[in-house]
Amino acid sequence: MRKLAAFLRIIDATSDWTGKIVSFGIIIIIGSIIYAIILRSVFTLGSAWGLMTSGRVFFVYIMLGAAYVYRINGHVNMDILYRRFSPRARSIADIITFVSFLLFVVVMLFMAVKEAAEFAPMVRFSPWLFWPPYWPNYLLVPVGISLLLLQGLSRFVRNFYTAVTGRELA
Amino acid sequence: MSFELISLLLFGSLIVLIVLGLPLVFALGGVAAVFLMVFWEPSYYQAIFWDARGILSTPHYVAIPLFIFMACMLERSGIAEDLYAVIYRWSGRLAGGLAMGTVLICTLLAAMVGLSGAALTTMGVTALPSMIKRGYDKYIVMGCIAAGGTLGILIPPSVIMMVYAVVAGVSIAKLFLAGIVPGLLLALLFILYIGVKANLQPILAPPLPLEERASLREKITSLRHVILPVLLVVLVLGAIFFGIASINEVAAVGAVGTIVCAAVVRRLNWKNFKEANYETLRLSVMIMWILIAALSFSRAYVIIGVLQYVQELFAVLPFGNWGIILVMEIVFIFLGCFFDPFGILMLSAPIFIPIVESLGLDLVWFGVFFVVNMEMAYLTPPVGLNLFYMKAVAPPGTTMAEIYRSVIPFVLIMLLIIVLITVFPQIVMWLPNLLRGA
Numbered sequence: 001m002r003k004l005a006a007f008l009r010i011i012d013a014t015s016d017w018t019g020k021i022v023s024f025g026i027i028i029i030i031g032s033i034i035y036a037i038i039l040r041s042v043f044t045l046g047s048a049w050g051l052m053t054s055g056r057v058f059f060v061y062i063m064l065g066a067a068y069v070y071r072i073n074g075h076v077n078m079d080i081l082y083r084r085f086s087p088r089a090r091s092i093a094d095i096i097t098f099v100s101f102l103l104f105v106v107v108m109l110f111m112a113v114k115e116a117a118e119f120a121p122m123v124r125f126s127p128w129l130f131w132p133p134y135w136p137n138y139l140l141v142p143v144g145i146s147l148l149l150l151q152g153l154s155r156f157v158r159n160f161y162t163a164v165t166g167r168e169l170a
Numbered sequence: 171m172s173f174e175l176i177s178l179l180l181f182g183s184l185i186v187l188i189v190l191g192l193p194l195v196f197a198l199g200g201v202a203a204v205f206l207m208v209f210w211e212p213s214y215y216q217a218i219f220w221d222a223r224g225i226l227s228t229p230h231y232v233a234i235p236l237f238i239f240m241a242c243m244l245e246r247s248g249i250a251e252d253l254y255a256v257i258y259r260w261s262g263r264l265a266g267g268l269a270m271g272t273v274l275i276c277t278l279l280a281a282m283v284g285l286s287g288a289a290l291t292t293m294g295v296t297a298l299p300s301m302i303k304r305g306y307d308k309y310i311v312m313g314c315i316a317a318g319g320t321l322g323i324l325i326p327p328s329v330i331m332m333v334y335a336v337v338a339g340v341s342i343a344k345l346f347l348a349g350i351v352p353g354l355l356l357a358l359l360f361i362l363y364i365g366v367k368a369n370l371q372p373i374l375a376p377p378l379p380l381e382e383r384a385s386l387r388e389k390i391t392s393l394r395h396v397i398l399p400v401l402l403v404v405l406v407l408g409a410i411f412f413g414i415a416s417i418n419e420v421a422a423v424g425a426v427g428t429i430v431c432a433a434v435v436r437r438l439n440w441k442n443f444k445e446a447n448y449e450t451l452r453l454s455v456m457i458m459w460i461l462i463a464a465l466s467f468s469r470a471y472v473i474i475g476v477l478q479y480v481q482e483l484f485a486v487l488p489f490g491n492w493g494i495i496l497v498m499e500i501v502f503i504f505l506g507c508f509f510d511p512f513g514i515l516m517l518s519a520p521i522f523i524p525i526v527e528s529l530g531l532d533l534v535w536f537g538v539f540f541v542v543n544m545e546m547a548y549l550t551p552p553v554g555l556n557l558f559y560m561k562a563v564a565p566p567g568t569t570m571a572e573i574y575r576s577v578i579p580f581v582l583i584m585l586l587i588i589v590l591i592t593v594f595p596q597i598v599m600w601l602p603n604l605l606r607g608a
Contacts, residue, residue: 019448019451020448022451023447023448023450023451024447025451026235026236026239026425026447026450026451026454027447029232029235029236029422030236030239030422030425030426033232033236033418033419033421033422034422034423034426036419037415037419037422037423051229051418054232054418055227055229055232058226058231058232058235059223059226059227061235061451061454062226062454062455062458062459063222063226065451065452065454065455066455066459068451068452068455069451069452069455069456069459072452074452074453074455074456075193075194075195075196075456075459075460076193076194076456076510076553076555077188077191077192077193077194078188078189078191078194078508078552078553079191080189080552080553081189081190081191082189082190082191085191090191093190093191094191094192096190097187097190097191097192097196097197099200100187100192100196100197100199100200100201101192101196101199101200102200103199103200103203103204104196104199104200104202104203104218104463105196105199107203107215107218107219108199108218108219108222110215111215111216111218111219111220112219115219
C-alpha cells in the first residue's frame with residue numbers, strides 16, 4: 001500500500017510539474033505574435049512563422065495542461081448534492097462517473113495516438129527550413145491526453161480505496 | 171429504439187452524471203462518445219478528436235488565452251486597488267458613493283478584461299471589506315460587486331463574444347461594438363439603483379465621515395492612477411475598432427500592455443507573474459475543453475434528430491417572433507441556472523442560430539441578447555460562478571442564501587435590459603451600424 005501511495009504521488013507530481021512548465025507556453029504565444037507584429041510594422045515583412053507558432057503552441061498548451069487542471073479540480077461541477085455527500089459517498093459517486101471520464105479520454109487518446117503514429121514517422125518537412133516543425137504537435141498531444149488519463153486513474157484508485165476502507169489514501 | 175427514448179437516454183444520462191458531481195466537460199464528452207458510436211456508427215469515435223483539432227485550430231481562438239492572461243495579470247497588478255483609492259477620495263459626501271464607484275471601476279475593468287471573475291475577485295478583496303467597514307449594507311455591497319463583475323463579458327473585449335462570433339459567423343469587431351451601449355446602460359442602471367436606494371435609506375450606505383473626506387488637492391493627485399488603465403483601454407479597444415490589427419495581435423499587445431502596467435506600478439514580481447501564468451492555464455484549459463466536449467455533444471444530439479424535433483416545435487409556437495424569443499429567453503434562464511456559459515453557447519447554438527436566422531433577426535443582436543443572459547447565468551443559483559467567487563471573498567459567516575438575496579435586484583435590472591434590447595433593438599445595433607456606414 002505504501003508503494004502504491006508513493007506511485008500515486010509521483011503521478012500527481014508529474015501532473016503538477018508539466019502544468020507549471022506548460023503554463024509558461026502563454027509567453028511563447030505572446031512572444032511569437034509580437035514577433036510577427038514587429039516584423040510587419042517595422043520591416044514590412046510578413047511572418048507566417050509567428051502566426052503558425054502561436055497556433056501550434058496553443059494546441060499543445062491546451063492539451064498538455066489538461067492533467068494539471070484536472071488535478072487541481074479546475075473544471076466546474078455542480079455540487080448542490082455532491083457537497084452534502086459523506087466522503088465515502090463522494091468517492092462512490094466519483095467511481096460511477098469515472099466511466100464517463102474514461103470513455104471520453106480513452107476515445108480521444110486512441111485517436112491522438114493513431115494520428116501520431118500515422119504522421120510523426122513521415123518526416124514532414126515544412127515548405128521552408130525554418131518554419132516551425134510539425135512533429136511536436138503530433139507527439140505532444142497524445143502525451144498530454146495520456147497524462148490526463150493517468151491522473152484520472154490515480155484519482156480512481158484513491159476513490160476506490162476510500163470507498164472500500166472509508167479512509168483516505170495518503 | 172424510438173426517438174423519444176434515445177433523447178431521454180442522452181439527456182438523462184448527462185443529468186445523472188452532473189448531479190453526481192462530475193464536471194460538465196467529462197459528462198458531455200463521455201455521453202457524446204457513447205452516443206456517437208452507438209447511434210451513428212462505431213467509427214464516429216473519431217469525431218471527438220476532430221472536434222478538438224477543429225476548435226483548437228480556429229485562428230481567432232488563440233486570442234482566448236491571451237485575453238485571459240490580460241485579466242489574470244491585471245488582477246495581480248493592483249490597478250483595481252489603486253482605482254478604488256481614487257473612488258474613495260472622490261465619493262466623499264455622496265450616500266452610496268463607494269458602491270456606485272465600485273460599479274464604475276468594474277465597468278472600466280470590463281473594458282480591459284473579457285471574463286467575469288477578474289473584476290469580482292479584485293473588488294471583492296479591496297472594495298468589499300472597505301465598504302463593510304464604513305457601515306454599508308452587506309446586501310448592496312455583495313450585490314454590486316457580483317453584478318459589476320459580470321459586465322466583463324458584455325463590455326468588449328469579451329471572450330464569450332469571440333466564441334459566439336466564430337460560431338455564428340459574425341464579425342468580432344461588430345459584435346464587440348454592439349456590446350458597448352447595452353453594457354454602459356446596464357452599468358448606469360446599476361449605479362442609478364444604488365444611488366436611489368442609498369438616498370432613500372442613507373443608513374444602508376452612509377456617506378464618509380467628515381474627517382475621512384479628501385481635500386481637493388488629494389482628489390486631483392489621486393487621478394494619476396486612472397491614466398494607465400485608460401491608456402490600456404484606448405490601446406486595446408482602439409486597435410480592435412479601427413481595424414489596425416487582427417484580434418490575436420490586439421490580445422497579444424494587450425497582454426504585453428498589462429505586463430508593462432504591472433511593472434510601472436511596481437507590482438511585477440516573479441510570484442505574481444508565475445501565478446498569473448498558472449491561472450491563465452487553468453481558465454484556458456477549462457474553457458477550451460468545455461467547448462470541445464459541448465461541440466461533440468451537440469453533434470450527438472443533432473445526429474439522433476433532436477434538432478428537427480425542436481425546430482418543428484418552434485414552428486408551432488404562438489405569437490410569431492415574440493413567442494420564439496420568449497421561449498429562448500426561458501431556455502437561457504433555465505440553462506443558466508445549471509450550466510456554464512461556454513457550455514450553453516455550444517449546446518444551444520446548433521438549434522438557436524438557424525432559427526434566429528430564419529426569423530430574419532440579426533445575429534449580432536442575438537449575440538448581445540445571449541451575452542446579457544449569460545451575465546444572469548453567472549448570478550443565478552444553484553450554479554452561478556460569481557456566487558461562488560463571492561462566497562470566497564464575502565465577510566465571514568455569510569451564507570449562500572444571503573448572497574443569492576443580494577443579487578436579486580441586479581438580476582431584475584438585467585431582465586429589464588433584456589426587455590429593452592428586445593423591444594428597441596436599436597440600442598444594440600446603433601453603434602455597429604455606424605461602422606457599416608463609415
